[in-house]
Amino acid sequence: EPEVTQTPSHQVTQMGQEVILRCVPISNHLYFYWYRQILGQKVEFLVSFYNNEISEKSEIFDDQFSVERPDGSNFTLKIRSTKLEDSAMYFCASSELIASGGVKLGSYNEQFFGPGTRLTVL
Amino acid sequence: DAKTTQPPSMDCAEGRAANLPCNHSTISGNEYVYWYRQIHSQGPQYIIHGLKNNETNEMASLIITEDRKSSTLILPHATLRDTAVYYCIASFSGSARQLTFGSGTQLTVLP
Numbered sequence: 001e002p003e004v005t006q007t008p009s010h011q012v013t014q015m016g017q018e019v020i021l022r023c024v025p026i027s028n029h030l031y032f033y034w035y036r037q038i039l040g041q042k043v044e045f046l047v048s049f050y051n052n053e054i055s056e057k058s059e060i061f062d063d064q065f066s067v068e069r070p071d072g073s074n075f076t077l078k079i080r081s082t083k084l085e086d087s088a089m090y091f092c093a094s095s096e097l098i099a100s101g102g103v104k105l106g107s108y109n110e111q112f113f114g115p116g117t118r119l120t121v122l
Numbered sequence: 123d124a125k126t127t128q129p130p131s132m133d134c135a136e137g138r139a140a141n142l143p144c145n146h147s148t149i150s151g152n153e154y155v156y157w158y159r160q161i162h163s164q165g166p167q168y169i170i171h172g173l174k175n176n177e178t179n180e181m182a183s184l185i186i187t188e189d190r191k192s193s194t195l196i197l198p199h200a201t202l203r204d205t206a207v208y209y210c211i212a213s214f215s216g217s218a219r220q221l222t223f224g225s226g227t228q229l230t231v232l233p
Contacts, residue, residue: 044223111221
């Protein structure tokens with residue numbers, strides 16, 4: 001069964017350093033997302049991405065964050081200058097475009113999540 | 123997206139049906155009800171969704187009341203591996219919609 005993969009599984013970095021978290025979405029999916037979950041807290045939406053553009057972003061997704069689809073398979077989240085409070089589990093997700101007869105019907109929000117990258121900022 | 127309310131925790135005996143309730147009294151006519159679960163810090167996993175009619179798949183059944191103000195997720199024969207946090211989310215079925223996770227219900231399946 002196809003699945004979303006994420007690398008690395010655990011990243012430790014020093015405060016102020018840049019990190020790049022990588023995701024490989026399911027191959028025929030066209031919508032990509034990043035979420036994060038601080039230990040013991042709720043899963044929080046960061047950003048969604050479609051057709052090489054950001055579709056939605058939350059207040060958390062400030063100028064320190066960026067996303068990119070550098071090639072046909074990877075989807076990355078970059079944090080430019082990490083802070084202690086960026087320590088969290090980061091989940092990538094993807095969903096497909098439901099279409100019939102060339103008509104876009106929507107993704108039905110069946111989002112497939114990866115296993116996550118645990119980011120620890122020291 | 124409409125707010126949803128779930129009990130913080132529930133227990134269920136292994137092999138029995140687990141019935142997880144969700145209130146979404148302010149849901150609008152074109153908002154779907156989605157259920158996801160998260161097993162111990164893994165990525166959330168989609169379970170099922172519905173709009174008005176009851177739905178069933180290989181994982182669970184979803185019962186939505188006629189007024190759509192509440193729903194129940196049913197795991198027909200709970201196993202220890204079903205122990206997880208279950209999230210009920212009301213959301214429009216548009217493209218690239220963010221999912222707003224609440225605190226969910228911690229379901230513990232007891233041997």
